[in-house]
Every structure is written in C-alpha cells, then in structure tokens.
Amino acid sequence: MPAAHTTTQQMPWSAHAKLVIPTLEKRRTLFAQNGGxxxxxxxSHDNATNAVVCTCKTGYTNTGVPPTVTCADSCSLNNGGCDPNAECSHQREDFSVVCNCRVGFVNVGTTNLVNCSDGCYVNNGGCGVNAVCSHNLTTMVIQCTCMTGYTNSGNGTNLVCTDSCKVNNGGCDSSAACSHDSVTFAVVCSCSIGFVRSGCDITAGCIDSCKVKNGGCDENAACAHDNLTNAVVCTCNKGYTNTGFGNSVYCT
Structure with a gap:
C-alpha cells in the first residue's frame, strides 16, 4: 500500500510538468525556429512571464501589427530616418543604419544627426570668390564656373578666378585697353589712342588709325601721330593750305 501511495503522488506531478515544460523535442524545434x-x-524571454519576446535586430524595424513582429530593413522605411538628401546604408560590423549625404550635398549637422544641405549653399561649394557654384544636371556633382569678367587662372580642378583684364589683356588686342561693362562686368576692349577697331566684334584687333580712311584726315592731308599721345595729326600736303578752324583740318 505505501508503494501505491507513492505512485499516486508522482502522477499529478508528471501530468503538471507536461503542461508547463515542452518536451525536449518541442524545445529543440522552437530553438531551431528562433522561438517563432x-x-x-x-x-528572448519576458522576465516576469518567461513568454517569448521578439525584438528586431539592429538595422531592422518592426512593421508588424502587435503582437506580430515583422522585421524589415530600416533603409526601406522612410529612408531609415535619414535626411531626404542622404543615402541610407548599414555599418558592416553591426548593421546599424548609416546616413551619408548624396553627391552635391554636405552635412551641416552632426555625425549622429546628419542634415544634408545643398553644397552650393555652404562656402559657395568650395568654388571660391568670383565663381558661380552649380550642379551637373545628371550627376549633381558640384561645378565651379568663373563669373562674367573673370578667367580661370588655376590648373586642372583648382579653379582660381582672376580679373580677365589681368589675363592676356582679357583677350583684347595688344593695342587695346581692357575694361569692364559697368552693369554686366563683361570685358570691353577699347582701342588705344591712334588706333581703331578692325572689325565689328568686341574683341576685334586694333589697327593704326591712319590706315583706315586716312585717319579721318582730309584727302589732301597726311596722317601721322603725335609723339607723346599717339593721337592722329593731320597735316596738309605740300601745295595745300589748312582753311579749317580749331582741330578741323581742311586742305585747299
């Protein structure tokens, strides 16, 4: 009879254990299935109830409806929380989200809070003074172009914008003076005294005034230049007399 009493006490314990503790086979299955x-x-397990708790790994975000946990790549959701002008990627070591400004943009925030601003708005995109910052329409790469009236005197990608008149006389003829339009700052070439433009183009060469319509002198006069100013000087040919007044020379 005592043996029968011992058996009766073990049975409820054994039945109760089957309700709380999964069989070894089931536990192996749950472990293999990441707890579902x-x-x-x-x-992991809840500290109080020991119930299974599912938590998305670093770099993933829960998109499920509670209590379901569905983990999606964080970069596929709202760009991973990155700035709209940033690219979302992951750290190779721990797969955490990394935000990097796209080409043409620079980070004006911090390492942990990336705020991407148009590169041209920050220090003129690095273009320097007297330059215009813009973007390549296809790649958004920053492009630096000298402003009107300035010429790149740098080398390669090192843009240095210098007053065009200080670089090869602004493209003007050697007998011309280089200056700038007061409104647009575009280069203006003006022939020096005693010279006239050889063509209609603004950068046309300058030639001796005396070689164009006799420098404006009377047809019976010789055209020459003042030794000091190089201004045109008209002198009546031999046998003719100047009958003009002031600076006007009329040879009769």
Whole structure:
C-alpha cells in the first residue's frame, strides 16, 4: 500500500510538468525556429512571464501589427530616418543604419544627426570668390564656373578666378585697353589712342588709325601721330593750305 501511495503522488506531478515544460523535442524545434520570431529578430524571454519576446535586430524595424513582429530593413522605411538628401546604408560590423549625404550635398549637422544641405549653399561649394557654384544636371556633382569678367587662372580642378583684364589683356588686342561693362562686368576692349577697331566684334584687333580712311584726315592731308599721345595729326600736303578752324583740318 505505501508503494501505491507513492505512485499516486508522482502522477499529478508528471501530468503538471507536461503542461508547463515542452518536451525536449518541442524545445529543440522552437530553438531551431528562433522561438517563432522573424528571421531578422532576436528571441528572448519576458522576465516576469518567461513568454517569448521578439525584438528586431539592429538595422531592422518592426512593421508588424502587435503582437506580430515583422522585421524589415530600416533603409526601406522612410529612408531609415535619414535626411531626404542622404543615402541610407548599414555599418558592416553591426548593421546599424548609416546616413551619408548624396553627391552635391554636405552635412551641416552632426555625425549622429546628419542634415544634408545643398553644397552650393555652404562656402559657395568650395568654388571660391568670383565663381558661380552649380550642379551637373545628371550627376549633381558640384561645378565651379568663373563669373562674367573673370578667367580661370588655376590648373586642372583648382579653379582660381582672376580679373580677365589681368589675363592676356582679357583677350583684347595688344593695342587695346581692357575694361569692364559697368552693369554686366563683361570685358570691353577699347582701342588705344591712334588706333581703331578692325572689325565689328568686341574683341576685334586694333589697327593704326591712319590706315583706315586716312585717319579721318582730309584727302589732301597726311596722317601721322603725335609723339607723346599717339593721337592722329593731320597735316596738309605740300601745295595745300589748312582753311579749317580749331582741330578741323581742311586742305585747299
């Protein structure tokens, strides 16, 4: 009879144990299936109830409806929380989200809070003074172009914008003076005294005034230049007399 009493006490304990503790086979199955959690989630237990808790791994975000946990790549959701002008990627070591400003933009925030601003708005995109910052329409790469009236005197990618008149006389003829339009600052070439433009183009060469319509002198006069100013000087030919007044020379 005592043996029968011992058997009776063990049976309820054994039955109760089967309700709380899964069989070894089931426990192995649950372990292999990550506790039923998403493949990109970590499986743990609630400290109070010991129930399974699924938590998305670093670099993943829960898109499921409670209590379901569905883990998606954070970069596929709202760009991973990155700035609209940033690219979302992951750290190779721990797969945490990394935000990097796209080409043509620079970070004006911090390392942990990336705020991407148009590169041209920050220090003129690095273009320097007297230059215009813009973007390549296809790649958004920053492009630096000298402003009107300035010429790049740098080398390669090193843009240095210098007053065009200080570089090869602004493209003007050697007998011309280089200056700038008061409104647009575009280069203006003006022939020096005693010279006239050889063509209609603004950068046309300058030739001796005396070689164009006799420098404006009377047809019976010789055209020459003042030794000091190089201004045109008209002198009546031999046998003719100047009958003009002031600076006007009329040879009769």
């Amino acid at each position: 959690c998403d493949p990109n989630a970590g499986c």
